[in-house]
Amino acid sequence: MTPRTTLRIALLSYRGKPFCGGQGVYVRNLSRELAALGHSVEVISGPPYPVLDNGVRLTRLPSLDLFAEPNPFRTPALRELRALPDWLEFAAMRRGGFGEPLAFSLRALWHLARRRHEFDVVHDNQCLGYGLLGVRALGLPVIATVHHPIAIDAELSREAGGDQRWYRFVRMQHQVARRLPAVLTVSGAARDQITTRMDVPPERIGVTPLAADRATFRPRPDVDRVPGRIVAIASADEPLKGLDHLLRAMPMLRERGARLVVVGRLKEDGPTAKLVADLGLESTVDFVHGLTGDELAGLFASAEVACVPSVFEGFSLPAVEAMTCGTPLVATTAGALPEVVGDAALLVPPANPAVLAGALTTVLRDSATRARLAAASLARAESFSWRATAEKTVTRYRTLLDASAVPAEVA
Template sequence: MTAEATWDAAPGPLAGEAADGDRPLRIALLTYKGNPFCGGQGVYVRHLSRELARLGHRVEVIGAQPYPVLDEEEGVTLTRLPSLDLYRQPDPFRTPGREEYRDWIDVLEVATMWTGGFPEPLTFSLRARRHLAARRGDFDIVHDNQTLGYGLLGLERLGFPLVTTIHHPITVDRKLELDAAQGWQRRMSVRRWYGFTRMQKRVARRLPTVLTVSGSSRREITEHLGVRPERVHVVPIGADTRLFSPDPAVPEVPGRIVTTSSADVPLKGLVHLVEALAKVRTEHPDAHLVVVGKRPESGPVAAAVERYGLGGCVEFVKGIGDRELVDLVRSAQVACVPSLYEGFSLPAAEAMATGTPLVATTGGAIPEVAGPDGETCLAVPPADAGALAAALGRLLGDAELRTRLGAAGRERVLRRFTWEQAARGTVEHYRTVLGDTAARRAPAPTLS
């Protein structure tokens, strides 16, 4: 077995009660890409697993590279299912040495990459199925974090009831990238890279139950993936409000705008924010942008920064710790979410939790998180640099409005979007699934 676990013995039955008064659960949480610096899925795994453990459950995260960052002091454990890590830095799309191949799944992973596809959802699901088949009886439930690979089908026959979270259909990303692609070669490349979405559609339709994070995502899942609406259940996620909180001791930096963008892709709308910054600086010369994410060496964002002469007022920061991130958001006069679409928008919730006033688009589920325009945020249409500039300029020039929106935003997050609430809602769904599974397995009554 290739997995590297953090314990030697298989988990046995748990004693005592969980926070909901019922017996604690043994949960396997699957994630094919779990590092929180790689995007929202890693943040989800880290915070949900921690809060599930705090509620009294045993949580084992089973993941591939880049491995999750977990709160192991809370009792969360990690089992590593190594892939060939073909996209690691500094040598992405690398060709492995012959000695690295272990089995046919490795060959499939490399062959898919060589032909322009993205293999990780499929190959991780196959490794996870093999791993779980060797551990029958160890878990009460398996929770998949948007892998949606063929290997997950049939887990219930192995004795593992399955819950899958779909944050939003990746078909949305595919459509936006195809819309932005220039030339037939680029469009062909995008189609091949997103070839795994056909698999995800087929798997999603066969799942007994799906969790998602917003009403917007629920609608997209039923429309794009063809999942029946009654099978899709919304459990909102949120912010770590103990970490993301106001702190008057952190000085506010005049003109600072902060945003999060894990990749230079059309979905994130960063290029429109860069264009907006150029407009804002005509009236607010101290305006500058700090992007939490990797600096692109080429592409639309890099071109826009150069075109508008913004090299000295757009800064990218990557790989910072939790405390540094929170203090960065606290130091900003404005936080911005310029995305064309979000299935939820963790950056919006986290910024609001710190009391930092927010400018956000109305793409996807962002309005569900950010709230009404003028009450908890300033809302603008997606892909509208002029509207972004007007809202940013308005906030930078109005300290009273910043204070009012910041306070209202934090109150909204505390009321609706915390990780403890997310964990409690998730456990409630687990217990419903377990009850339904037990009912299906119960022998039919005999006639006397």
């Protein structure tokens, strides 16, 4: 069997929000570089839809989008409940769950069933819904990216008394991942957690690190660093990101004139807003959201230090984006962060506000430390590129296709 030079790739993403969270960023950059390598890429996505570059086709699979602003948890009109995935999505919401991954996987199955001869490989971006097993039954090779096991988020949220609605699909994801022939992930730390928590054999997991978009994230000598500015990217009420520990560190930094800018939406009645008020940080912390990539890069360029205070990271795009901008970095030793940043950051143990405050103080008060970390960041960032990510991904595609072809040739 002669291998196909140009692959026809269906890249699935049940959500693709363009400028926040990793899904839309991953889909956009990977699809662009796969297309630049000469492959045919079609992104099949539910809402919110990703922004894609020229040469990549987008197919929209509408959902009920029941949690979207300005009317989250809405009751859909009867005319909207046209098919089984709609009913499953609605029923999951009413029962305190999150049905989008399952519903999207079934919509994708039905869509691909009509077009099964148009693709060589189906690549799922951490939907891991049961519909993927149906896609395999169609005879299509399936591979999935798991950025990290969502079971980690669920555990941390449960310990913090958070809403478990958003994690009730975890069991489904584990079952599907175990039955797929190949899985991609973004770091060795994430691979180890997928093996431990999802029971996927390590030999089935390929590591393809991520990168920053260098056309957007780059040093900007025309942008002045704002004295005392710390920038962090964190979903405000997500325990995984460790924002609460950074906030608890801020009172120790105020005497140096430090000011924190958090890229994330603050919920007025959420635990983060309460913590900001309890610590008296209203004049010390700003929250911004909805930034474009260019605006985020400009914000990194204006900071004296970027901070990643996470209690686990499967990779950390913000860390690499900050490094690519030449911004000094303070990060924790959680998950993949040491693997990703190397010697380009001051590393501290997670969940320790006092030690975190000490590291940030060191960077803010010492220009020589900032210069050293900025140079190390730029050097470290050179080891990551989306082209390399795409090339490694194609290698995994071809391994999957070779394995899928063996039974057919024997028969």
